[in-house]
Amino acid sequence: MRFTRLILGILVVLAALWIIVGEQMAGASGDAVVNARVVTLRADTAGRIAMPNRLLGSHVEIGEGIASVDDALVDVIRLNDLRMERAFLDAEAGRIEADLAASGAILEGLKTRGETFHARRLEEVRTRLSHARARLALLEERGAVDAGEQRVVDAVDPDQDRLPAEPVLFELALDHARERVEVLEIALAAAEAGVFLGDGYNDAPNSEQYAVVLEGEIAGLEASLTETRQRAEAVDARIEREEVRVNTLRGGQIESPVRGLLWTVLQSDGVTVQRGDPVMTLVDCASVMVTVPVSENVYNRLEIGQEARVRLNGSSEVLDATISRLAGSGAATVYEHLAVAPSQQHLERYDVALTVPALRDAGNEGCMIGRTGRAFFDDRPFDWLRGF
Incomplete structure (x- = not known):
């Protein structure tokens, strides 16, 4: 019994020593x-800082506005110049559009006159051809009756279609009538194809010629309008970049980039800070x-x-x-x-x-x-x- 107690005591002492040494070691x-x-949050630009009163240690979220900087003296001369240039381009585009509208109206009138001329010209050639054929038929009929006898008749003037004063042989008058019919037939075929034959003038009326010139001018105006609009788009892009630059220099919200706590405040509300100053x-x-x-x-x-x-x-x-x-x-x-x-x-x-x-x-x-x-x-x- 005595040895048992001794052994238990030794075991307890060893266990205590193991615990003490293990905890300490x-x-x-x-x-x-x-x-x-x-x-550290810094001012993006120079200006007067506005900072609401917040307790140190208060929670902030990502993107939350903590302060703002405003520079009322930012240079906007370049931005104003670009906006004026954009206004000039708008005025130029408006002028070109007005010219296009006026030219289009004139062109429509010229086309209407050209169509009227075409219709009446065809009608005129057909009428003259009809009468020329009738005269030819009369001459041929008379020639058949008086065959073999030489006759003297008045010839037809090729330009005025009227009887001249001097007499000519019947055969010459008949040949002239046939020539007149053939020439009018050629003129009618050309007119039906859109080409008008005549001495001393072009194959198209003045209205049609002017319409061709006007169509070229309209094409030039449309090209100018396209160019003006493209220039306006380029100026718009420059204005957008300049507005970004001005807004950046003017300042704005200072937002929290992290979710955390407000730790220290390095500036006071209403003071003027420089770009890069810690806030x-x-x-x-x-x-x-x-x-x-x-x-x-x-x-x-x-x-x-x-x-x-x-x-x-x-x-x-x-x-x-x-x-x-x-x-x-x-x-x-x-x-x-x-x-x-x-x-x-x-x-x-x-x-x-x-x-x-x-x-x-x-x-x-x-x-x-x-x-x-x-x-x-x-x-x-x-x-x-x-x-x-």
């Missing part, structure tokens, strides 16, 4: 801090991480991608984490764009950054910048108990 860190990247800083809650200092002994056992666990002070929940950066000792520069700067004691140790998915996925509600806790890199004897 496990890789762990104190002063773990929830941190995140800081985004405020925001914390990007999508980049939440945990920064921890560890001893050299623990640091040298760590690797990027290694699993770890984090427990925030005041919470019993243990969060899974992954080592994302090993910055070593004196890592002051890596904190230049982070929300929480390291303490002097932190910089004297070795810096480790942890990615904690549970904090990142929580959004603004889990953006608990500045919360402290502890990080663990090895299993500990009481981990099974902490799970409860």
Whole structure:
């Protein structure tokens, strides 16, 4: 019985020593801090800034307007010149359209006159041919009656279709009548084909000739109108680019590029800022991480991608984490764009950054910048108990 108690006592002492040594030797860190990247918003242009009053730490969403800059002295001379040039092109296009409308009306009138001329000209040739055939028939009939006898008759003037004063032989009059019929038949065939034969004038009436000239002028006006409209489109494109430039220089809303927290305000409402001046800083809650200092002994056992666990002070929940950066000792520069700067004691140790998915996925509600806790890199004897 005495040996049993001795053995149990030794086992209890060994178990206690194992627990104490295991808890103390496990890789762990104190002063773990929830941190995140800081985004600095700058003025896009010079001007007077308008900034609504917002509490530090208030939530902001992506695309939310936080401030605005307005420059009332932006140069718009070039934009005004382009708009004036566009107005001139509109006036020119209107003039060309009016000329086209007037020329079109004149052309329609000329075409109507040409059609009337064609119809009446055909009617005239057919009438003259009909009478020429009748005269020829009379002469041929008379020639058949008086065959063999030489007769003297009055000839027909080829131009005026009237009897001249001097007499000519009957055979000459008959030949002239036949010639007249043949010439009129040729003229009729040409007229039916749209060509009018005559001495001293062209094959088309004056109205038709002028219509041809007018059609050329209308084609030129249409080409000029097309050119003017294309120039107007080019000026419109230049005006659009100039408006973008002027609006950019005039200023506008400064929108949040991240979902996070308003961290610092660097300007006051109503002050004049220059292009590129910092206006405020925001914390990007999508980049939440945990920064921890560890001893050299623990640091040298760590690797990027290694699993770890984090427990925030005041919470019993243990969060899974992954080592994302090993910055070593004196890592002051890596904190230049982070929300929480390291303490002097932190910089004297070795810096480790942890990615904690549970904090990142929580959004603004889990953006608990500045919360402290502890990080663990090895299993500990009481981990099974902490799970409860």
